[in-house]
Amino acid sequence: MPVTPTIYIVCSDRGRNGKTLLARILVDHLLIAERDPFCFDLSAPEGALRAYFPGRTALIDMGDENSRAKLFGILLARAGRDYVIDVPSAQLARFSEAAGAIGLHGKAAAMGLRLCILFVVDRDPASLKTAVALEEMLAPDLLAPVVNRSVGTSLPEGVPGPVIVIDKVEGELRAIMSHRRFSLRSFLLGDENDVPPRLRPQLKNMLHGAIDGIRNLDPAMTLQSLHAAGP
Secondary structure: OOOOOEEEEEEOOOOOOOHHHHHHHHHHHHHHOOOOOEEEEOOOOOOOOOOOOHHHEEEOOOOOHHHHHHHHHHHOOOOOOOEEEEOOHHHHHHHHHHHHHHOHHHHHHHOOOEEEEEEEOOOOHHHHHHHHHHHHHHOOOEEEEEEEOOOOOOOOOOOOOOOEEEOOOOHHHHHHHHOOOOOHHHHHOOOOOOOOHHHHHHHHHHHHHHHHHHHOHHHHHHHHHHHHHOO
């Protein structure tokens, strides 16, 4: 069965909690699945995500009206592919307000696109409250909480629906992964030369654990749409 194209919003209300790492894992997973995603990096001028995918990422300055118009213009004019939006914590409020103001979910649905939010829930309980408020504001097809075990989380155990988990890794491995020339996709496809042998199982476990959670998103959104359609 063909997979419905999706706008993935990767975000959090806190910084330095693995959000861009998650966006990288998501993009590489989609590429391996031959789904050709296009990305938006809202961290202008730094370009944290664009550094890893320069040929398929637009750098967006949410403080610039023309740049914001470019973001939503591309999203709502070019259907038929997946989009990944990496939203830094400092831009979350501005992005969510702009997306809510234009009715992003409704317009995306009219274009045949689903809307999925991946929210890294930090250890501060206020982070969980922000995730709930964001879901109410944007009414996505799915909001999937993300737990990064390196930073902790306020997400309670046993929440319904898919949860993406990023396992803790050593500092040496984090440094290797952060290098702009290091490709998670190449590692997943068998090129392990840039990772010391003792760290390879750790990286495999982290990546496959996160990807297992990502794979649960499509079935969960399909189930949500069936429930919404009713009998």
